[in-house]
Amino acid sequence: MSPEVFTYSTAVLYGISTLHYLLYLLFRKEKLATVGLYSARFGFLTNLLALIFLIVKNGSVSLFTPKGAFLLFAISVVTVYLYFSTKHKLSLSGAFLMPWATLFAFISSLVSGAPKEVFPVGIVGMVHIVSAFLGYSAFIFASLLSILYLIFENHLKKKKFSVFFQKLPSLSLMESVIYHSVALGFFFITLSMFAGAVWSEKIFGTYWSWHPKQVATLISWFVYAGIIHLYLYGEWRGKRFCYLNILGLFVIVLNFFGVNLLSSKDVHSFKG
């Protein structure tokens, strides 16, 4: 079966999920959030099938084509969301996270999935790219939750009985979820860097070559190492921790969109 069918259904299902979460934000009916959750779950399955069929069709190197990369980005965003929101009552964050997944799935349905050049990927290459996207997604989730935390805190203070006030669980729980998400992202980004170095040695014969992507990722790694350090030992709790995470989001956006999508040649450009 062609991966296209599943790519389109993924974009549609994530779209339905986004729509229901946005309506949930407006009308506060739990039923809407439930529809949002189930569409996201089904979308996760079609997303997974789309990836599997793409790999079956074009080989694992197709993960490095625009289609493969965006499918992978979409599924890792949704994975992180489903993992945290099912454990804690965070349906509201769906309204902020699912639009991203929808956007990525939509882009993946437009772009090509046929690799232009073939290079050996292997297990190391797979681990490298999958953990990189999981890492980015966890950081994105953490920063979106940080924005929600700041709104929630503000409304608690100002006594504004908004949907955030009513539907978000508690400041302390959100802070702990944000921290766990950051820690998870840090773990995956570290794993990705090691796998990337090993893989680079296999293909190019060198672990480290001061390539722009490597430098950008190293900077992100230090930024998040700093954030975690400040949280654990510098007592940057609550709102300050959230500001740090929003700063982190800028670094990630620059890193991914700046370096990956704008650079013209090398494996990180996803030019297919």
Place this chain on the structure above:
Amino acid sequence: MKELKLCCLGVSHKTAPVSVREQFSFKGEELEKALLKLNSLPSIEESMILSTCNRVEIYFTTRSETPFKEVVDFLIDEKGASVDQINQHFYRKLDKDAVRHGFYVASSLDSMVVGEPQIVGQFKDAFSLAKELGTVGTVLCRFCETALKVSKRVRTETGISKNAVSISFAAVELAKKIFGDLHGKRVAIIGAGEMAELAVKHLITNGASEVFVVNRTFERAQKLAEEFGGKAFPLTELETVLKMADIVISSTGAPGYVLTPENVLPALNTRKHRPMFLIDIAVPRDIDPALNDYEGLYVYDIDDLQQVVDANIKERLREAEVAKEIIEGYVERFMKWLRELEVAPLIAELKEKAESIRKEVLSKRLPKLGLTPEQEQEVDNITRIIINKLLHQPITNVKKKAVEEETRNQVVQIFREIFGLSKE
């Protein structure tokens, strides 16, 4: 025979003041006597009385053409009321409306505070008393069981009884919004007062571990501390207490602010960014509202808490709309069941008639054929199957038509005539 009607005659907080409601309420033995008397009325088939402080409702089934008349007379008789009084305050609901109303009541949609669960227990009590006295039968039993089932579903599937609708519960809800889990949290109560003490009790049931009581008179503090299993402090040690507490409830009669930046900020600084929740239940206020502007301090006064309660009530009303959708499905199903129940005797009669014809013909003709016992058994089965298949369609159709409001009586009449069934 006229068709069966399910009726509700009632008065509630929505239609009458308490002075009227108390006049019509039934309590204890009086309720039993009244229910038995009501059920002995000639036209009443089944009956049940739900009497609470907010409502008195009589549910009954009857085949009378003027269904409410006898029950109204009964009320006039029993309670010495006038017809005008009843016309003015009582609502009369029939069939679908009565069923829907009953389901709303049991699901607490009709309560003074929507979603409060007491009514479920009261409804259960009314039902079990009626069952005990044998005044409810097939119809009202099914009605009550469905109502209780609906009520349970509404409670679990909608947020109708989720959010706090009293000041003291609102304080707990807010504390949870800030701290999440209240286990291990420490509460200080300054002064005394019913609402403040109630809030502390709720905080303890929700996990708060330690209570510090501060009072101008130390004896009063000790007494209260004993009640909560906490520690008592004189007012002079306020600052020490503030350094230990996560949640502070203040309810003193002091004219000025008791908690000010001077005594709260040093405490806040020792807390290393852990937030502090200050609740002010006193009028005039005890807590300087300027404290709310400091990072990590959340100050709520009595008006703020009232606003939380108001917002929650609004939220419950929103959820009530969802509940109504759920209930409507059950109302439809119940009415369908009730109408089908009406044609049940008709169908039974038809089946009986067919069976007697079959038996008669077989007993006359079968012996003449000289069949083996196995073959006779087979003929018996075949004729049975023919009859079942032949009657299947008419029975399904008459059941279907019996549910439709306009054509019901006509269809039943024609059905009787066509199949030559008894007229009533």
